[in-house]
Amino acid sequence: QMRLVESVGGSVHAGRSLRLSCAASGYTVNRASMGWFRHAPGKYREGVAAIDSIDGYTSYGDAVQGRFTISQDNAKNTLYLQMNSLKPEDTAMYYCAALTVKYRTYVARYAGRTDIGVWGQGTQVTVSS
DSSP: OOEEEEOOOEEEETTOOEEEEEEEESSOOOOSEEEEEEEOTTSOOEEEEEEETTTOOEEEOTTTTTTEEEEEETTTTEEEEEEOSOOGGGOEEEEEEEESSOHHHIIIIITTOSOSSEEOOOEEEEEEO
16 A cells, blocks of 8 residues: 655744655555655645646645745655745645646545545644744
């Protein structure tokens, strides 16, 4: 069974950077896309960034566009999220996911669900002002 493990997040001051990684192990399910999501207290889980597994097309949430970069190293079965110019509103639990549908399909039909594909356990990112 496929397993996703996120790296330890951290606590940083606003304006600083962090890089998250997500290592995949075990049987690799058919994944149409890989993504990072976040969930802050009192808010809905939101998509942060995603990358298509076939053509490498990337998508970003409006709140992180221009600040975050998603990438993947297929040889290492690892997904990354480079987060620059962090803001206090970026504070959340971050999850990586291997989706069995394309990201735009997930957003259109399955937003908020965690039974689509395989999900990691999450890692906390805290940004202080």
